[in-house]
């Protein structure tokens with residue numbers, strides 16, 4: 222057992238990519254921004270580094286990780302692409318889309334990172350800091366969201382520090398992440414299926430494919446296909462009441478558009494202009510802010526379900542679900 226690391230925070234620059242790569246090569250854990258949320262990176266090929274990563278997050282070992290790579294060619298060394306998968310990658314990478322694909326024979330990602338599955342989740346992030354680290358490192362980086370398991374995903378370096386100080390080696394601070402919700406996950410094992418709505422809206426994917434996505438096959442008894450879809454995953458401490466059309470005594474307010482009348486405790490507005498892109502970018506930091514303000518109950522105003530609204534509503538439902546355990 223190694224001693225708890227001192228967590229250093231450095232501002233993103235040309236040199237930080239090399240420093241991050243050195244830390245990863247030494248088996249270290251490095252948090253960095255992607256366009257969606259901050260990821261907690263480890264050398265994907267180093268089983269010991271991956272084990273440290275699960276431990277730092279407090280993540281159940283059955284929950285597999287996304288391998289981040291700089292481009293399609295690198296992804297093709299890890300996974301087998303169907304024709305549909307190739308079209309999706311060519312249209313949307315780099316960008317907030319993760320593809321779950323059959324593992325390729327040449328895949329050198331540690332078994333532990335794949336949690337025993339013969340499929341692998343791959344993604345090419347669209348953020349300069351992430352891309353510079355990936356090219357400086359030269360190997361795939363597994364990176365779950367850089368939060369303690371069961372907490373909301375971090376969209377700033379401060380969020381990461383709050384959750385993981387003393388548990389990871391390095392945080393590269395590249396400012397707030399622009400998209401604010403995690404990547405959309407599509408499995409291309411048989412018919413393309415939506416496993417997790419996210420930063421790339423479903424209709425963009427369906428328009429490209431020319432047909433609707435199948436829904437995720439989740440067997441509640443068994444290991445789910447996307448374990449991150451377990452009901453209560455993205456959880457603030459406060460209780461959430463969704464689709465609130467009024468304010469009850471003692472409630473804080475998470476507004477969307479013009480706020481509900483009445484006396485809320487703490488209030489945060491996802492987007493006063495009712496803009497879903499702005500709302501996605503604000504979602505996790507506003508939930509954290511209301512938690513930090515000591516809210517015990519949060520009334521959440523309705524958010525329309527189109528475009529990024531599907532991902533926002535998915536995260537809100539999970540945050541509101543009764544807690545199962547420390548997932």
Ligand code: TXA
Nearest residue numbers: 257259260285340341342365366403404446447448449
């Ligand atoms: O935007 C994102 O995707 C961020 C940034 C850092 O890239 N990452 C992220 O990772 O959200 P994570 O680990 O928090 O969520 C990944 C999800 C989990 O629900 C996991 O179960 C699922 O992807 N997953 C990974 N590999 C899978 C596989 N082979 N089959 C099905 N689901 C998989």
Ligand code: MG
Nearest residue numbers: 365366374449
């Ligand atoms: Mg996560």
